[in-house]
Amino acid sequence: MTVPPAPGPRWLGDAGQITLAAGLALVLLPVGWSSVADGEVALGWEVALLGALIALHAAVATARRRPRPSFVVGAVAELVMVAAPDLSGPTAAAAGSDYGPLLLPSGLCFFVLLYAVSAREPRPWPGVALGIGLVGCLLAVVRLWRFDGTGLEGWTWWLMVATATVAATVAAWALGRFQATRAAWTDQLADRAAADERQRIAREMHDVVAHSLAVVVSHAEAGRMVVAQQPERAGDILDTISTTGREALTEMRGLLGVLGGDRESPTTPQPGLSDLDDLVERMRGAGLQVSYAGAEPGPVAPALGLTAYRVVQEALTNVTRHAGAGAAATVTVTRTDRQLEVDVHDDGVAGQSLQSPSGRGLRGMRERVAAVGGSLEAGPDGDGWRVHAMMPL
Structure with missing residues (x-):
């Protein structure tokens, strides 16, 4: 199945995708940036996490034209956030406990990238992306297993995290597949309408040409025999031939104008x-x-x-x-x-x-x-x- 290379509403175009990426970065990135900068982790991890945040938001900006590479970049960035140690600092103090980098708001960008792949890439890539997303859900649950900053402990927290991550992953993927199916259906309708119009014009061309040529040929053959005996009828025969030819040319010009998309092509009322x-x-x-x-x-x-x-x-x-x-x-x-x-x-x-x-x-x-x-x-x-x-x- 061929799919268009653009997630999101078609009327937005590339400018809309960049606007979406800029909006997410404006809302989500400052929180994640300050949390990592104040997170009291080793310098290497701080650089890696800041790079992962930047990569996530940059991938959103390129997801329209390059959904598959953008998804790969986002998945690697999420993997860095899974492997990184817990963050402390002011944000952790406000939350009551250290927390994993996966909880940073910029992690939500991954669902935008998953939607882009499922909506715009041909098979089997949507299924591969869903599998990677579900594996990521498992890693997230394992990574956040011991989190107890909210006062929720044990299986309650595990169930909440598992349900939220799996539901968000499946929802983003399903929405993308719906968009791909809808786009393919719309393209099929357009192709079918174009085929029907071509078939209609072919019928019109056949009727115009076959009828006009039959009349012209009949008059030409009759004229060859009649004119020698009744020269006065030559004018009538030639008039009929020329009139029929002009009418056929007029109808054919109108049909060819439709085929060529010429809206200013002269048209005549249909008989x-x-x-x-x-x-x-x-x-x-x-x-x-x-x-x-x-x-x-x-x-x-x-x-x-x-x-x-x-x-x-x-x-x-x-x-x-x-x-x-x-x-x-x-x-x-x-x-x-x-x-x-x-x-x-x-x-x-x-x-x-x-x-x-x-x-x-x-x-x-x-x-x-x-x-x-x-x-x-x-x-x-x-x-x-x-x-x-x-x-x-």
Whole structure:
């Protein structure tokens, strides 16, 4: 699992991590520093303990970018505090007894470092860090076993220390794992949304290109035969070809603008039920015999209208490509209170052998219809091919 290299809220960034480290140092470090300086320990141990305190706070500052090395530094610093002798001096006198350096407030930085590793490092490092933390809990309990400055003795003190250290360690680790899981889940949602958008744009590109090229090719082939006999029709044929090409280019520019993240890319309204008449007329102009029976007028959701339009567009395009010369098609769009039905039927015998339910166009139609909660059937029907879609309103 890939995880982002930063503990803590993402909006804070590196500056937030440094601010956190500075805040902890401002609150915790002066107490620990004065306690060690007045702790009446050997000079070597005093230097080692002061270095350990500085290392703990410095590790917090680097935990965002380098959680694993920062954790190692913090663990070594905690080990120094475990091995050091008890501190005496004014603080010990106020507490009523000498105390182990593990009780210095800066030791809390270790839990921040444990969280950083569990939140940002891949497996197995979170588990390794938890194991090191639990071993540290055991060492802390053993180290502080004889502490009796609070008046609590024996197993009572041992139970309190053990419970507090283990609970804090597990809580820091669990919080980090929760953050890692949440980040991975969010990334998966983003990847899935991006994949769905790419798939949607691929369907749009297929429908636009396949339909437009089918119309252009049909007019070009017809024009080659017709113009020689009826030159006056050349202008109409060329106008249809140029209009279809311009419309396809406009739609493709909009789709490519979405792919490129260009928010200023020009867009045109998506077609819907009201545009089916124009679609049928274009197909008639391309030489296809097609009759159309429209639905009752009334508003529908834009996504539903676009889906119905694309189903008819793809079905008629397949008729021109696969159904053979002279094939005729019938388009029927009916609407009830609960659903919208689209039916496209052709009488081309060749369509039974040339069309395939697993083709990209038919697969795209099924995906479109399923996206709006409907169902689509496509296959041979009598002497031709039938596409039938039902979509809830």
